[in-house]
Each structure stands twice: as structure tokens, then as C-alpha cells.
Amino acid sequence: xxTLEQIIHASEYFFGVYSILYILIYTILAVFxxxxxxxxxxxxxxxxxxxLIRSNDTIGVSxxxxxxxxxxxxxxxxxxxxxxxxxxxxxxxxxxxxxDDTLEKLIHEFDLIxxxxxxxxxxxxxxxxxxxxxxxxIYNKLxxxxxENGKSKADGSNAGINSAKxxxxxxxxxxxxxxxxxxxxxxxxxxxxxxxxxxAGATIRIANSCTFKEGMLDESHYPTNxxxxxxxxEYIRSFLFGRMAWSRINGLLLVSGGLGIFDxxxxxxVGGYWYKSLGEDLELITRxxxxxxENKKEFIITYVPESLCxxxxxxxxxxxxxxxxxxxxGLIQTLHVHRxxxxxxxxxxxxxxxxxxxxxxxxxxxxxEVIGLLFIILGIFFFGINLKFLIVISISVYFFYVLITxxxxxxxxxxxxxxxxxxxxxxxxxxxFIEPIVYHPLNVYxxxxxxxxxxxxxxxxxxxxxxxxxxxxx
Amino acid sequence: MLIxxxxxxxxxxTINFADNNAIRTQMTFNLHNNYFEIDTSIIEKDLxxxxxxxxxxxxxxxxxxxxxxFFVLTIIGSLxxxxxxxxxxxxxxxxxxxxxxxxxIDIIFTESENSxxxxxVKAFDKKYINDDERLRKYVFEKIIHVKENINDIYxxxxxxxxxxxxxxxxxxxxxxxxxxxxxSEAFYHYxxxxxxxxxxxxxxxxxxxxxxxxxxAIIAYISLSDEKFSYLDNFEYPISxxxxxxxxxxxxxxxxxxxxxxxxxxxxxxxSMVAIAIKLMIRYKHKLTNSQTIKLLxxxxxxxxxxxxxxxxxxFNFEANTILLEHYPKETNSINKIILLKTxxxxxxxxxxxxxxxxxxxxxxxxxxxxxxxxxxTIKKSFFDHYKFITESEExxxxxxLLHIKNPYLT
Numbered sequence: 001x002x003t004l005e006q007i008i009h010a011s012e013y014f015f016g017v018y019s020i021l022y023i024l025i026y027t028i029l030a031v032f033x034x035x036x037x038x039x040x041x042x043x044x045x046x047x048x049x050x051x052l053i054r055s056n057d058t059i060g061v062s063x064x065x066x067x068x069x070x071x072x073x074x075x076x077x078x079x080x081x082x083x084x085x086x087x088x089x090x091x092x093x094x095x096x097x098x099x100d101d102t103l104e105k106l107i108h109e110f111d112l113i114x115x116x117x118x119x120x121x122x123x124x125x126x127x128x129x130x131x132x133x134x135x136x137x138i139y140n141k142l143x144x145x146x147x148e149n150g151k152s153k154a155d156g157s158n159a160g161i162n163s164a165k166x167x168x169x170x171x172x173x174x175x176x177x178x179x180x181x182x183x184x185x186x187x188x189x190x191x192x193x194x195x196x197x198x199x200a201g202a203t204i205r206i207a208n209s210c211t212f213k214e215g216m217l218d219e220s221h222y223p224t225n226x227x228x229x230x231x232x233x234e235y236i237r238s239f240l241f242g243r244m245a246w247s248r249i250n251g252l253l254l255v256s257g258g259l260g261i262f263d264x265x266x267x268x269x270v271g272g273y274w275y276k277s278l279g280e281d282l283e284l285i286t287r288x289x290x291x292x293x294e295n296k297k298e299f300i301i302t303y304v305p306e307s308l309c310x311x312x313x314x315x316x317x318x319x320x321x322x323x324x325x326x327x328x329x330g331l332i333q334t335l336h337v338h339r340x341x342x343x344x345x346x347x348x349x350x351x352x353x354x355x356x357x358x359x360x361x362x363x364x365x366x367x368x369e370v371i372g373l374l375f376i377i378l379g380i381f382f383f384g385i386n387l388k389f390l391i392v393i394s395i396s397v398y399f400f401y402v403l404i405t406x407x408x409x410x411x412x413x414x415x416x417x418x419x420x421x422x423x424x425x426x427x428x429x430x431x432x433f434i435e436p437i438v439y440h441p442l443n444v445y446x447x448x449x450x451x452x453x454x455x456x457x458x459x460x461x462x463x464x465x466x467x468x469x470x471x472x473x474x
Numbered sequence: 475m476l477i478x479x480x481x482x483x484x485x486x487x488t489i490n491f492a493d494n495n496a497i498r499t500q501m502t503f504n505l506h507n508n509y510f511e512i513d514t515s516i517i518e519k520d521l522x523x524x525x526x527x528x529x530x531x532x533x534x535x536x537x538x539x540x541x542x543x544f545f546v547l548t549i550i551g552s553l554x555x556x557x558x559x560x561x562x563x564x565x566x567x568x569x570x571x572x573x574x575x576x577x578x579i580d581i582i583f584t585e586s587e588n589s590x591x592x593x594x595v596k597a598f599d600k601k602y603i604n605d606d607e608r609l610r611k612y613v614f615e616k617i618i619h620v621k622e623n624i625n626d627i628y629x630x631x632x633x634x635x636x637x638x639x640x641x642x643x644x645x646x647x648x649x650x651x652x653x654x655x656x657x658s659e660a661f662y663h664y665x666x667x668x669x670x671x672x673x674x675x676x677x678x679x680x681x682x683x684x685x686x687x688x689x690x691a692i693i694a695y696i697s698l699s700d701e702k703f704s705y706l707d708n709f710e711y712p713i714s715x716x717x718x719x720x721x722x723x724x725x726x727x728x729x730x731x732x733x734x735x736x737x738x739x740x741x742x743x744x745x746s747m748v749a750i751a752i753k754l755m756i757r758y759k760h761k762l763t764n765s766q767t768i769k770l771l772x773x774x775x776x777x778x779x780x781x782x783x784x785x786x787x788x789x790f791n792f793e794a795n796t797i798l799l800e801h802y803p804k805e806t807n808s809i810n811k812i813i814l815l816k817t818x819x820x821x822x823x824x825x826x827x828x829x830x831x832x833x834x835x836x837x838x839x840x841x842x843x844x845x846x847x848x849x850x851x852t853i854k855k856s857f858f859d860h861y862k863f864i865t866e867s868e869e870x871x872x873x874x875x876l877l878h879i880k881n882p883y884l885t
Binding site for chain 1: 530531534535538539542543545546549550552553554556557558560561653655658659662686689690714715716718719720722723726753840841844874875877878879880881883884
């Protein structure tokens with residue numbers, strides 16, 4: 001018992017140090033994020049996107065979008081993708097063994113016929129059944145790949161990459177609505193930088209409650225759904241705060257699967273997305289970074305602080321938790337598979353900064369929170385606890401968390417001016433104060449569950465996302 | 475406090491913990507010998523020890539929490555205030571948008587004397603803009619938008635409107651600022667308005683050490699020059715892809731005349747300039763001679779070779795067929811090889827097929843092989859009807875390629 005008491009008391013020491021370091025890290029990230037966003041907007045006119053849109057000499061881009069049972073929204077979403085303002089691109093929709101009428105709807109709407117596409121399997125995937133092209137010249141940019149289900153988005157994406165003809169590809173979800181100039185904005189870093197850019201991402205927003213007109217965002221609204229509201233905050237914090245900060249020091253370890261642009265040659269060289277991964281976007285970037293370090297090639301992975309993509313997020317607890325458990329499992333899986341990177345100088349800042357951060361601040365936090373809570377309970381019941389001190393520490397952490405979120409929201413408002421009214425801003429602010437108490441514990445629970453599933457090697461399932469479709473203004 | 479704490483951590487120090495029964499437990503850490511000594515006797519709190527929860531408690535209560543709350547409230551206040559200001563601005567704009575548009579159309583497209591124009595502009599400024607800097611900037615952006623998107627606008631009139639509104643003071647202020655972003659914005663104003671007189675203000679930045687400032691200055695300078703290319707005649711520095719696109723954009727937009735000394739550009743040591751020269755020759759449909767083609771294909775830079783091959787195709791330089799065939803085995807860049815084959819499919823003949831078909835069995839790169847088959851098939855569609863394949867697997871692959879090539883929806 002005394003040993004336990006000693007451990008608990010020693011842990012106060014540890015948690016104290018950890019909290020201070022955590023606060024310091026996030027303060028540094030806040031500064032980096034602000035500087036990077038400022039740098040981006042100051043350089044915006046260096047190469048105006050209209051120059052790319054008007055040029056025949058720009059780089060070609062393939063948009064790869066795997067689709068599984070997307071019958072409800074597939075036609076609308078593909079039409080939205082066809083509205084891209086860019087001179088050289090193609091859209092590759094991969095029908096990943098859908099059991100609904102996804103393919104039939106595509107064939108019917110876009111006058112598709114099966115063609116003898118010369119398919120080179122640069123990345124191994126499940127068998128491809130066929131390729132489809134439109135007989136209507138209006139849709140000549142569209143290519144549909146029909147394949148057997150690979151039980152993961154990774155497999156579908158890889159089949160799309162194999163079929164792509166251009167040197168860059170954008171990987172997105174077929175349910176995402178992209179801004180008209182998405183390709184032009186995402187291609188810019190590849191042209192502007194003299195160092196090779198191998199991947200770039202941009203901000204993804206939540207489409208729940210937004211209205212869309214003719215395949216484009218019409219009005220942006222703060223979500224009304226309970227879960228979507230908190231996810232909006234999370235997305236803002238993650239993209240504008242976290243990713244921009246990491247982009248500044250070229251330490252990004254994640255380009256979202258919802259929207260990311262990649263150098264095709266590099267992706268093929270590392271073997272494409274890993275079909276067994278549950279966090280395939282994180283895992284791919286890790287492998288790409290490793291590849292570049294091992295081959296001693298300079299590279300950049302960057303983020304663009306512009307809202308280019310809108311996607312529907314889980315609106316029920318069941319689907320939300322399933323997604324978060326999968327993400328957590330993907331995180332621990334990636335850290336485990338690539339554990340040789342950790343603190344390895346051979347992998348530069350990936351091994352010395354990015355990976356340690358992900359372990360200490362992303363992976364470890366839910367575990368430490370649970371342990372901390374346990375120790376508090378034990379302390380209350382058996383060993384005594386300094387209640388005043390505990391309350392003060394909790395208030396400090398709570399307000400620091402609120403501050404970080406507010407900084408992110410403030411940056412977001414300055415840059416994007418989202419949402420249609422002050423009332424929505426006030427609701428957003430109220431949610432910021434509720435999030436640490438109501439939403440955060442759910443995330444911790446999902447993370448722990450995900451880690452547990454990884455440890456017991458539970459069968460992987462992606463599950464089905466229930467779509468409601470986009471709110472359309474006619 | 476943290477530094478002192480860490481220093482103490484590295485040596486033997488006695489650290490006090492307080493519990494809620496006011497019994498202070500003294501634990502002595504010896505990190506070198508790894509042991510604890512615990513003494514639960516009541517002891518005096520010693521303020522010389524840094525890691526004292528009491529210190530932390532005081533720090534949090536009186537400094538950290540108040541500071542954080544202050545920042546939180548400030549950000550909330552600024553969020554709400556800024557949003558309110560934005561909504562007010564948008565409402566204002568919506569109310570007067572019609573008037574702004576009508577006014578701009580009126581003064582830009584209607585001829586009037588300068589004095590009357592000045593009076594009209596001042597009256598509008600006083601009535602609608604006043605000292606609203608945001609609205610002023612909004613109107614300025616509209617003027618630039620009109621200038622950039624509508625052709626055949628009398629430039630001098632736009633510049634007068636720009637001056638009468640006082641926007642020239644804004645630009646002058648920007649160019650005097652230290653940051654390269656502000657100067658670049660000023661260049662952008664001059665460039666958009668075609669304010670040629672201001673070319674001199676940009677000249678001093680053409681050799682700036684800041685690459686982005688230099689790039690923006692060069693683009694603006696070229697844009698404002700009557701002789702668009704004279705500055706590039708002896709340009710020594712590498713031109714980035716971004717600069718190349720911007721330069722070509724200006725040239726296409728301004729419909730500039732091809733430089734008379736373009737062929738001298740082909741001899742420039744700066745390979746970026748050579749590549750741009752070839753692109754311009756394509757644009758102005760000026761064919762390369764055979765000797766120029768041969769010389770350029772020997773250039774070490776793969777981009778120059780690529781542009782040379784593109785020029786041969788785009789300008790239907792049939793005479794260069796043999797030159798390209800001779801170059802094909804020497805080309806080391808696979809993308810250039812594919813482009814070369816694409817070019818030969820446009821300008822090639824029977825001799826091309828005789829030369830190329832021998833490469834079919836030996837070509838291991840599947841994408842180059844595809845381009846090779848595509849090229850031969852395009853020149854002579856019946857070639858593969860009687861072709862003798864070496865292996866069954868090769869036949870299978872080539873038949874698949876041919877099915878793709880023959881499909882009209884895939885080309």
C-alpha cells in the first residue's frame with residue numbers, strides 16, 4: 001500500500017512536468033501556426049492561381065476518389081468534381097465492389113461504356129473488373145474503375161493511382177465537395193517551391209448543415225447536430241492549428257485522406273496505400289518520409305490554410321465512435337509498424353521530432369488521462385488528496401485547452417470568415433467551453449478502445465457511413 | 475522556475491509535498507543511488523526549495539489562470555466584435571453595391587473631361603466611402619478587376635480614376651514599406667493598371683537578394699515594358715517554373731510581339747531562357763531549323779530537350795523526323811522518350827517504323843513500350859496485323875495495348 005502511495009505521489013511529479021511540457025509545446029505550435037498562415041497569405045499573389053488556370057503548361061492532376069455504396073450522392077458529387085477550374089485534369093472514380101447501385105447510376109447518368117483500358121498494376125490491388133469512359137465528350141475527363149472490394153479505402157485508392165495518367169494525384173472521398181479552384185490551389189506549392197514537394201493538404205470543413213448549390217458551397221453554417229458541432233471544433237483545431245504548425249517545420253506526418261495531393265511517382269515507389277492499415281493516410285506519409293530520408297532526398301510536405309473541401313461527418317454516437325476507434329487503432333498501428341523511426345537520426349526530423357511528438361502528445365495522452373483519473377480516485381479513497389490543488393490544476397488545464405481552441409477559431413474566422421451569423425459564432429464559442437467536459441471524454445474512450453483492439457488484434461472493420469446527402473438549394 | 479526545478483532534479487534535493495491533513499511528507503531523492511527516504515514528521519515549509527506545490531499553486535492562482543482567462547475573454551471579445559464589423563461591412567456593401575457598379579461603369583466607359591471626372595470621383599468618395607478604409611480597398615479591387623478582365627479599356631482613364639480616388643497614395647505607402655509582401659503588392663497594383671511610368675520604381679528591386687521580391691519585380695517590369703523581352707535578353711539567373719508560367723502569362727495576355735533576336739536566346743547559357751525561347755517559338759509558330767534542333771537536342775538540360783521535341787511536334791517539323799530518330803537511343807530521360815515517340819507519331823513515316831520496331835522486344839519500360847506501340851500504330855494501322863511476336867506473353871501485352879490505343883474514348 002505504501003508503495004502504491006509512493007507511486008501516486010511520484011506520479012504527481014511526473015504529471016506536473018508533463019503538463020508543463022505539453023503547454024509549452026502547444027504554445028510553440030500556436031506561434032508556428034500563426035507565422036505559417038501569415039506567410040501563406042502574404043505570398044498568395046506570388047503565383048496567382050488564375051495564372052495556372054489559364055496556362056497550358058501547368059502540371060496535370062488526376063483526382064482519385066474511391067466509392068463504396070455511395071449510390072445516394074455519387075452523381076451529385078461526381079458532377080461537382082467535374083466543375084473544377086483547371087486546364088489539365090481527370091477524375092477517376094473507383095467503384096470498390098459496391099453492393100448498391102453506385103455503378104449503375106454512374107453508367108446511366110454519364111453515358112458510360114466499358115473500354116479496353118491498358119491497366120498496369122504498379123501497386124498490387126484486388127482484381128480490377130473493368131474501366132468505363134463516357135461516350136459524351138462533356139464527360140471525357142471522367143474514368144470509372146470497377147473492381148472487387150478490397151475491404152479498405154486504401155485498395156480502392158491504389159487502383160485509382162494505377163489508372164492515373166498525370167504526375168500528381170489528389171486523393172479524396174467521393175462524398176466530399178471540393179471548391180472549384182481546389183486543384184489550382186493545391187498544385188501551387190509543387191510549382192512555387194524549388195525543393196521537391198511530395199504531398200500537400202488543405203483544410204477540410206464539415207458539410208453537415210451547410211447548403212450547396214449546383215455542386216458548390218452556397219452557405220456555410222455551424223452544424224446543428226450534437227456530434228458534428230464538436231467535430232467542427234476539432235477539425236478547425238487540427239487543420240489550422242496543428243497542421244499549419246507542423247507544416248512550418250516540415251514535420252507533417254499526416255495529410256488527410258479526405259483531401260490530399262501527392263507526387264504519384266513517390267507514392268508508387270513506396271508501394272501506395274497499405275491495405276491493412278486503418279490509418280492509411282498517416283501510414284502513407286510516414287512511409288513517404290522514410291523513403292525520402294533513406295534516399296537522402298530533400299523534400300517538403302506542406303499544408304494550405306484554405307477551406308477547399310466539405311465532407312459529411314458522423315452524426316450519431318455509434319458511427320462517431322466507430323470512426324474514432326478506427327483512427328486510434330490506425331495511429332497505434334502506424335507507430336508500431338514504423339517504430340524503427342523513433343529517435344533515429346537517420347530519419348531527420350521525422351524520427352527526432354514528429355514521431356516523438358505523436359507518441360508523447362497524441363498517442364500517450366488518452367492513456368495518461370485515464371491513469372491520472374485512476375490515481376485521483378485512489379488518492380481520494382485511500383491516501384488523501386489535495387483537493388484545492390487538484391481543482392486549480394484542472395481549471396488551468398481546462399482554460400488552456402479552451403484557449404488553444406479559441407486561438408484556432410479566431411484564426412479560422414480571420415482567414416475564412418465562416419458561418420452566416422453572429423448567433424452561430426456565439427454558439428460555437430459556447431461549444432468550446434462544453435467540449436472538454438462532454439466531447440473529449442468520448443474521444444479518450446474511443447482512443448483507449450482502439451488501442452485495446454489493436455493489442456488483442458481484433459478483426460478490422462471499416463463499417464458503413466450513413467449518408468444523408470448534402471443540403472441542396474435549388 | 476522550471477529551469478531551477480530541473481537543476482534541482484539533477485542533484486540530491488529534499489522536496490516537500492503537502493497533503494490535506496497538513497502533515498508534510500519529506501521525501502529525499504537521490505537520483506544517483508536510486509533510493510527514497512521518507513520522513514512523515516511535520517516539518518517547516520522551506521521556501522528555498524523550488525518544486526514546492528505551494529509555489530505552483532500560487533503561480534497558477536495568481537498568474538497563470540488570470541492570464542489565460544484574460545486571453546480567453548480578449549479573444550472572445552475580438553471574435554464577436556470582428557464578426558459584427560464584418561456583418562456591418564457586408565450589409566453596407568450590399569446596400570451600395572449597385573451604386574458602386576453603376577458609378578464605375580459610368581466613369582470608366584463614358585468620356586468626359588479630366589476636371590469633371592475628378593469632381594465626380596471626389597463627390598462619390600465623399601458620399602459613399604468617406605474614411606472607410608475597407609470600402610476604399612473594396613472599390614480599388616473592383617477597379618483592378620475591371621481592368622484585368624475587360625479588354626480595350628483606355629488605360630490612361632483608369633489611371634486617372636486611380637489617382638483621383640487617392641489610391642496612388644496607398645500604393646506609394648506600400649512600396650516604401652520594408653516587407654517584401656507590401657512591395658510586391660505595390661508592384662501588383664502597377665502591373666494590373668498597366669502603369670508604365672512606374673517601371674522606374676521597380677527597377678531597383680530587379681537584383682534583390684529576396685528571391686520572391688526579385689521574381690515579382692521582374693514580372694512587373696516585363697509587364698510594364700513596351701519591349702516585353704528586352705530585359706530578358708541577357709538574363710543570367712535561373713527562372714523557376716513559377717516565373718516561367720508568369721512570364722508566359724504576361725506575354726499571352728499582352729499579345730506581345732515575338733522578339734526579333736529570339737534565335738540568339740537559343741544560344742543563351744541560361745537554360746531557363748532557352749526553354750522559354752522555344753516555348754515562344756511554338757507560340758509564334760516560328761520553326762526551328764534542323765541545325766538548331768540538333769544543337770538543342772544535345773543540350774545537357776533535359777527540359778531544353780523536352781521543349782525542343784515539343785516544338786518539333788507542335789510546329790509539324792517533318793524535316794526533323796530523322797534527327798529525332800537518331801536522338802531516340804541517346805535520350806536518357808524516360809518522359810522525354812515518351813514525348814519523342816508521341817512527336818514521331820505525328821511527323822513520322824515508314825522510315826520511322828523501320829527504325830523503331832526493332833526496339834519493341836527490348837524495351838523493358840512498360841510506359842515507353844506503350845508509347846512505342848502507340849507511335850507505330852498511329853503511323854501505320856496495319857503494322858501489327860502481320861507482326862511476328864517473339865513470345866506469347868509479349869503478344870498478349872501488345873494486344874492489350876492495341877485495344878487501348880484503338881478505343882476512341884481513351885485517346
